[in-house]
Amino acid sequence: MKTVALSEVAKTIRSKNAGTDKITFDIIFKEQGTYEQIKSSKTINRKKLANLYNIEEEQITDFVEYDPANAIKFTIRRFAPSGDPGEGDIFGSQQYPPLLDIQVPYNH
Amino acid sequence: MLYSTKSERGIIMKEQLRIVCPNGHLGFAPTKEESFKIAAATKPDYYCCDSGSDDIGATALGADRSVSMRKWQKHDLELMLLAAREQNVPMLVGSAGDSGSNSRVDLYIELIKEIAAEHNLPPFKIGYFYSEVDKEELKNRMDHNVVVEGLDERPALTKEDVDKTERIVGVAGVHPYIKALDMGADVVIGGRSSDCAIFAAPAIREGFPEAQSYYLGKVLECASFCAEPYGAKESVVGTVTKDDVKVTAMHPNQRCTIASVAGHAMYERANPNYEYVAGGMLDMTNCEYEQYDEKTTRVTGMKFVPVEGKVKVKLEGSGKNGEKYIGIAGVRDPYTIKNIDKVIEMAEQQVEEEFKGSDYKISFRVFGKNGVMGDLEPVKEIKSHELCIIVEGIAETHEEAEALTLYGTRQIFYARLPEVKGTAGTAAFIVDDVLPATASYSWTMNHTIPVDNPLDLFDVRTSNIGELVKS
Numbered sequence: 001m002k003t004v005a006l007s008e009v010a011k012t013i014r015s016k017n018a019g020t021d022k023i024t025f026d027i028i029f030k031e032q033g034t035y036e037q038i039k040s041s042k043t044i045n046r047k048k049l050a051n052l053y054n055i056e057e058e059q060i061t062d063f064v065e066y067d068p069a070n071a072i073k074f075t076i077r078r079f080a081p082s083g084d085p086g087e088g089d090i091f092g093s094q095q096y097p098p099l100l101d102i103q104v105p106y107n108h
Numbered sequence: 109m110l111y112s113t114k115s116e117r118g119i120i121m122k123e124q125l126r127i128v129c130p131n132g133h134l135g136f137a138p139t140k141e142e143s144f145k146i147a148a149a150t151k152p153d154y155y156c157c158d159s160g161s162d163d164i165g166a167t168a169l170g171a172d173r174s175v176s177m178r179k180w181q182k183h184d185l186e187l188m189l190l191a192a193r194e195q196n197v198p199m200l201v202g203s204a205g206d207s208g209s210n211s212r213v214d215l216y217i218e219l220i221k222e223i224a225a226e227h228n229l230p231p232f233k234i235g236y237f238y239s240e241v242d243k244e245e246l247k248n249r250m251d252h253n254v255v256v257e258g259l260d261e262r263p264a265l266t267k268e269d270v271d272k273t274e275r276i277v278g279v280a281g282v283h284p285y286i287k288a289l290d291m292g293a294d295v296v297i298g299g300r301s302s303d304c305a306i307f308a309a310p311a312i313r314e315g316f317p318e319a320q321s322y323y324l325g326k327v328l329e330c331a332s333f334c335a336e337p338y339g340a341k342e343s344v345v346g347t348v349t350k351d352d353v354k355v356t357a358m359h360p361n362q363r364c365t366i367a368s369v370a371g372h373a374m375y376e377r378a379n380p381n382y383e384y385v386a387g388g389m390l391d392m393t394n395c396e397y398e399q400y401d402e403k404t405t406r407v408t409g410m411k412f413v414p415v416e417g418k419v420k421v422k423l424e425g426s427g428k429n430g431e432k433y434i435g436i437a438g439v440r441d442p443y444t445i446k447n448i449d450k451v452i453e454m455a456e457q458q459v460e461e462e463f464k465g466s467d468y469k470i471s472f473r474v475f476g477k478n479g480v481m482g483d484l485e486p487v488k489e490i491k492s493h494e495l496c497i498i499v500e501g502i503a504e505t506h507e508e509a510e511a512l513t514l515y516g517t518r519q520i521f522y523a524r525l526p527e528v529k530g531t532a533g534t535a536a537f538i539v540d541d542v543l544p545a546t547a548s549y550s551w552t553m554n555h556t557i558p559v560d561n562p563l564d565l566f567d568v569r570t571s572n573i574g575e576l577v578k579s
Contacts, residue, residue: 015164018378018382020551021260028371032315053484061260066380068397068431069370075378077261079483083165085429085502086471087482090165094480098487 001107006044007100009034020082022061024075024090034106035070041105044072052098056091061063121315123349126360127307128152130188130332131556132295134159134201135174135181140341143332143359147343148191150358154310155192155523157184157327158303159216162424162514162551163376170208170274170380170426170549174215174318176206176499185216186223193229200285200296200306208277209544210238211379216297231574237566241276241423249557256423260378265423265555272427273552278565279422281386282321285309287568299566300424302385303329311348319412322390324348325381327355327407329367334372335362356404366397369405386421386562388414388550418558421565423551429469431509432545435517438536443527445495448474451534452497455519459512468512469502469548471521497535502548513542518538 007013011030018024027044029035038044050057055076062075083090122344128147132140134157159181168175172308185201192199205212220234247270250256255440256265270276277300286309288296298306304325311321324346327334332342335357342359357364373392374380383390393409439445452472454497459470476492478485497520501513528534 011367016376018376019260020162020166020554022378024374024378025374026371026374027372028367052486054486055484062378064379064381066370066374068395069367069374070382070542071371071374071380073380080373081161081166081554082168084550085469085500085548086473088473091163091478094570095484098481 001105003103004106005100006102009038009104009106013096013099015092015094017082017092018075021078022075023078023095024073025096025099026071026073028071030067032070037107038104039065039072043104044102046074048102049074052102093105109439119314122153124347125154125314125316125397126150126152126312126326126345126347127154127156127310127324127345128345129156129328129331131157131184132333133134133161134184135176137341138180138208139184139187140359141187143342144187147345147358148195150155150345151195152345153197153200155188155197156310156328157188158202158301158306160206160208160300164206164442166426166551167546168426168444169209169260169277169424171546172207172209172211172275174205174212181216182219182223184438185219188209189220189223189404190227193232193297195419198289198296198310200298200310200423202280202298202301202303202306204297204299208239208298209275210240210299213238213297213299214316220297226240229355231572232294233292233570234295234297234573235288235291235568235570236297236562237288237299237568239277239566241278243270243273243276243563246276254557256557259422259554259556269425269552273425274428274549276425276553279386279424280566281305281421281562282309282312283386283562284566284568287563289313290568291568291570293570304390304449306382307346310495316348317350317412318388319390319410320348320350320353322383322385322412323392323407323410324353326390327353327372330372330375332357332359332362332367333375335359335364335369337362337525346462349487352406352408354400354404354406363403364405366399366405372550389414395532419460419557419562421557421562423553423555423557424551426549429548429550429551430502431506432500432503432548433500433509433513433542434540434545435501435513436538437497437499437517437520438538439495439497439534440493440536441530442493443532444534445492447525448477448490448495450525451520451523455516459516460558461517463512466508467504468508470512471497471517472500472516473500481497499542503543505563506544510542510544517542518567528571
């Protein structure tokens with residue numbers, strides 16, 4: 001099966017604070033077909049995400065396949081609350097780029 | 109038949125209610141005027157806007173300051189106030205001045221007075237409430253067996269947590285807004301509030317179901333973030349009926365699509381299906397989205413689950429870590445770049461020796477390596493031909509923080525790796541001193557407190573603005 005980078009088939013890939021203690025990631029697909037294909041392939045899963053970010057799986061507090069928006073969403077617990085000494089991304093808005101290159105199945 | 113039913117409060121029930129949201133965070137960057145004017149021309153029933161967030165870190169709340177320019181805040185308040193007063197419809201602003209602390213509510217009241225005087229507006233009534241929670245009062249409640257539960261896996265609050273806290277705000281639900289409107293307020297300035305409550309309050313007060321009302325708030329709170337293509341600070345209009353919510357983009361080039369509106373449900377939430385407010389939870393699991401017209405998406409199927417037992421109010425607290433300075437060092441030497449971790453380690457060791465026994469925090473973030481992501485960064489190999497190291501030094505006094513940060517930054521300059529050809533200095537400086545920053549604060553509270561009455565922590569008041577005309 002052909003694979004492509006997630007960035008080629010997703011419309012939005014973003015990260016942002018979810019409250020003071022978590023960062024949430026949204027992957028929103030352009031087309032429902034692509035979303036369904038990637039969702040059923042289980043290519044994006046807790047284990048892969050934990051490996052990618054070098055964290056324990058337990059640090060991923062939520063993993064949701066959200067059909068109304070053709071989206072996959074997950075949330076991680078921060079090492080320290082937003083804006084703590086040494087925390088470099090107060091808004092959590094620049095933590096998504098490693099997702100861009102995830103290889104996902106793509107049949108068109 | 110039109111206008112035939114009355115809400116529980118005796119208000120004649122409209123078939124629909126339309127609310128303009130001009131900006132996802134009032135004053136954070138100025139509202140775009142073109143789409144606001146298009147929205148105002150549709151003659152909405154209310155103008156509502158959220159002005160704050162815990163997104164901005166704990167500093168604004170702790171240091172009791174805004175992170176936005178007064179000029180931008182005034183600009184946005186002026187747009188809303190002039191339109192709302194001209195059309196004689198209410199205007200509601202929540203989480204005033206970024207943190208929603210008492211001083212920020214006072215600032216917004218002052219700005220409203222200023223704008224009213226400058227434009228010679230006819231008299232109107234302003235309603236407002238404060239959100240700050242007194243530390244002693246909170247400890248007193250804890251003494252009476254009130255458990256302040258932690259959110260997001262935080263443990264229950266202790267008195268030590270309270271002592272570490274500089275300032276606390278309770279996050280208001282719809283209740284103080286409804287009260288202010290009941291008291292006849294034309295303009296409401298709220299302390300810290302749930303974003304969606306600012307929009308849900310007028311809808312609930314006018315008799316619309318809670319589910320649709322809270323969803324209306326949820327979808328409107330970030331203004332044009334629920335529209336596409338991406339464009340911030342543009343107005344959107346939300347329409348609530350007893351059955352559905354419709355959201356319409358106002359900018360000529362933006363549309364609210366199924367994807368943009370459904371996608372927005374996920375924004376800044378750990379889970380896209382649930383939104384918690386003081387008094388219950390909005391369940392969006394079975395929401396259905398349809399394209400109603402070119403610029404409008406219609407949403408149905410939302411549910412509201414009222415809280416069982418006492419209403420719980422979220423508390424946010426900010427505590428001071430110390431004064432802060434920032435140092436900046438650039439590195440261009442390729443061998444040093446390859447061994448940057450050793451350089452940082454050497455600097456850290458030097459700092460440890462020099463400041464042994466004193467209470468300090470120092471961090472070195474290497475931009476060009478993992479400055480943005482820190483430990484989450486999967487890229488291990490440095491490909492940059494130059495690096496920037498930001499040194500963040502925190503200590504009790506300004507003087508100590510300056511000394512700490514300066515010492516840490518200078519140690520990068522003096523770091524000696526055996527193979528380096530250049531021996532005159534390991535860093536390039538833009539300034540040879542370090543830069544003072546606002547003091548460092550941390551979130552000490554992300555908790556909820558049960559209350560007997562949802563208005564318990566929020567004292568609602570009104571006053572008249574402008575001279576009443578004498579008869």
